[in-house]
Amino acid sequence: MSSNFWENAEISLNDQNLADGLTLIGWTTEDTEHIAAVPWASVAARVVPMFVQTIAAHPVFDRLVITHGSYQELNQLATRYLKSLSRPPTTRLAIQIAQRIGTLHVQMGLSSLAFLAAYWSLFHDVIQSVSTLSPDPVRWQLAESAAKRMAWDLLVMSSTQSGYYAVHDPLTHLPNRWATEQQVQVLMRQCPSVMVLFADLNGFKMVNDTYGHDAGDHVLQEVARRWRAVLRSSDCLGRWGGDEFLLALPGGTTAPTASHIIDKLLQALTVPIQITGHPPVTVSAAFGVASFPADGLSVGAVIQRADQQLYEAKRTRQRWVAYPAKTMTGAAQWAFRIHKALGTSDIVVHYQPIIDLNSGQVREWEALVRYRDSAGHLHYPGEFLPALQNHHVLQMLDGTVLEQVFRDLTMWTIQGYQATVSVNVTSTDLLHPEFLQRLQDLHARYPQVLPQNIGFEVLESAVLVYPEQIASILGTLREQGYHIALDDFGTGYSSLSHLQKIPIDVLKIDRSFVQDWHSTSGRGLIQAIVGMSQPFGFRTIAEGVETLAQHQTLRSLGCQWAQGWLYSAARDAHHVIHWQWLGDGVMSSSNDYVDDKNPQENR
Known part of the structure; x- marks a missing residue:
């Protein structure tokens, strides 16, 4: 609703139809004189407050006013409209105002029947007020002319609405x-x-x-x-x-x-x-x-x-046509590169082992994505993920990674190696209406992969965006057999209250706390997180473990699992089944595959 709405109307006049219509309602030159003599300002002062009160008492109309404007605007518009009735109906501005009012109500979602009822309420009060406020000798003549004038506007409004529906989609109000x-x-x-x-x-x-x-x-x-x-x-x-x-x-x-x-x-x-x-x-x-x-x-x-x-x-499961990237820089360049690489071998998934601190066994693997450029150089998530935040390409990339994980788990199963892989997901992934269906489709295409083979890691900060909805989806996933980890725990708004409400299995201790293990406060934070997790039955995984001293300290503080460069960089899928931790910082493998150390490698 806008107080200057009548300046924006389009108009298409047909002089013959205009003349025919006025003849049928019996409009004369005397009617033109009569409406000019009506005290419209006084009529508006009396009628508009009653009209506004009637609208406010009706839930549908009240909701429309609040949604599209305010009662102050409604008061102003109704007053201006009644004052405009002093103009003859044949003037261009009079036609424009009536057309715009008709269109406005359609755009507000007011049905023709409801609109007619509202206009009738205003019509009734106006005619009564005109007959009351006009002098006795001409009272009824003025009231009759005012009735014709408003009836004419109603015809124009109704005609405009019919024409609007003929060329517009009634749901979106876009051209049909x-x-x-x-x-x-x-x-x-x-x-x-x-x-x-x-x-x-x-x-x-x-x-x-x-x-x-x-x-x-x-x-x-x-x-x-x-x-x-x-x-x-x-x-x-x-x-x-x-x-x-x-x-x-x-x-x-x-x-x-x-x-x-x-x-x-x-x-x-x-x-x-x-x-x-x-x-x-x-x-x-x-x-x-x-x-x-x-x-x-x-x-x-x-x-x-x-x-x-x-x-x-x-x-081909594309979203848009390919386009040159030479003129793009920064985030747009990364979005283009990653989008173009989707579905190709340029999107690479590596796996970092998660170790049991007591037994030294590999408990599961975390899937970590890389991008390989045209020169064969691997780019780590720290380089491109920040550019994809709040971009649709990130959700598409997550889907590509998840499907690659299903393929690799299938390959390992065929080779006799049973594994569990954790995959990073965002709140946007979880809230997508097709997320659960996509999971079902992947299991149908890769039947060797069970829900128990998959875990989902979600950032603590992402959970807090829509806590109830996210908790409901995570609960469904957990019931189906997937395990849930809360990633980077301690860096957000950690509290017992939301730990109690979120259905998770694992708390991942952020690497910043692990790196500060030697200080009293750092050790205290790690111990607090481990202690906090125990009453809930959560496992704890420490991220970013790089030294044996960190390893030993985490184990002494009660942390159960860990991952980091001490144990291994993220491995290529073909080397996963040959890797094991010996407990002294040396890896045993049937090959000499080595991944370049890069602090940006983890997502």
């Missing part, structure tokens, strides 16, 4: 399929080049199936709102149908590239969408790109090409 095609056609006539993007949401069906169609409708509305917010006013965004959208962007020397636009659209989806009564959900999208005139000279040909590209993107 027909109107989108028309807008693309206009752009193709006016611009030397037009880029067309066909978009399809990933994860939307799961939202509908899990939380219902009301939740799905809300997701579509939010996606439409976010995408409209990041596009230019000259860009066309329409709902094609279902969870498909079509975008058309006029070209020129300053036109953005497809990669730039798709990056912005995907970035807009990285923040989880809040749904009342349900956990937040995250959706992504796949895109097909075509352009006029390169891919066709007609609307149908260009859209068909974009549709084909979308199908190919989904078939």
Whole structure:
């Protein structure tokens, strides 16, 4: 709701229809004189407070006012509208105001019937007030002319709403399929080049199936709102149908590239969408790109090409087309590199052993991701993960790592080696509506891998983002047989209260505490974390162990397991089954594989 809303209306007048309509309601020059004589300011002063009170008493209308503005704005708009009724109905501004009011109520989600009822309430009070406040000789003539004037506005508003629904999707209020095609056609006539993007949401069906169609409708509305917010006013965004959208962007020397636009659209989806009564959900999208005139000279040909590209993107599990990386720097460069590497051997998963401090046996392995560049150099997570925070590529990378872990566990099982692997996950991963289904799909494709073979490590800080939702998902995973570790414990808001609520099996002591083992405070913190874990039955794993003295101190303090450079760097999957810890800092292996030491290696 905006107090200057009537300055933004589009208008399409048909003089013949206008004249015919006024004739049918019996509008005369005397009516024009009568409405000019009505004391509209006095009428507004009396009627508007009653109207506002009536609206506030109705839950639906009250919610709409609060959602879209305030009662102060409603008071101002209603007052301005009543004062504007002194103008003859044939003036351009009078038509604009009526059209904009009709459109505004559609955009607010007010149905035609509810809108008519609200307008009738205002209509009734206005006519009564006009007849009361006008002088006796002309009281009824003024009231009748005022009734005609308001009736005329109501006809214009209703007609505008009907026209709006003819060209807009009623759910998202974007142009519908027909109107989108028309807008693309206009752009193709006016611009030397037009880029067309066909978009399809990933994860939307799961939202509908899990939380219902009301939740799905809300997701579509939010996606439409976010995408409209990041596009230019000259860009066309329409709902094609279902969870498909079509975008058309006029070209020129300053036109953005497809990669730039798709990056912005995907970035807009990285923040989880809040749904009342349900956990937040995250959706992504796949895109097909075509352009006029390169891919066709007609609307149908260009859209068909974009549709084909979308199908190919989904078939190959890509999100967008490849684009040159030479001009990109920093975070954008890393996002491009990692995205391009997904599904190739350039994404490498290594495994660091987690050792039982008492027996020296390997209890499990932690999966750690690396990126291999074109020169064959391995890049560690500390180099690229910070650039991917809050970026959709991070979630895609996590999915790639998880699938690689399933493949490696299968390979080891076939070779007779049974192992357990812990995988890092983010809150975005866990809150994704398809996360549990993806796990089921992976187990179906790799049946040798059981839930007991997989653990999930989640940062303590990530758990606190949506504690109830995360706790519920972790509880489900734990019930299915996966074990859960709380990573970097002690670096966030550690407390017994949230330890009690989060279903976990393991506390991982952050490496910063292990490195400070020799100080009184450092030893005290380690001992406190170990002591805190015991009543809950949690195992404790110390990270970043680099010396035998740290190893011995941790064991004496009651820590159960540990990992770090003392025992081993992260190993290639093919060398895992040959490795064992001898207890003196030397590794025994059937090969002489050595990984370069790098303090950034752990995620």
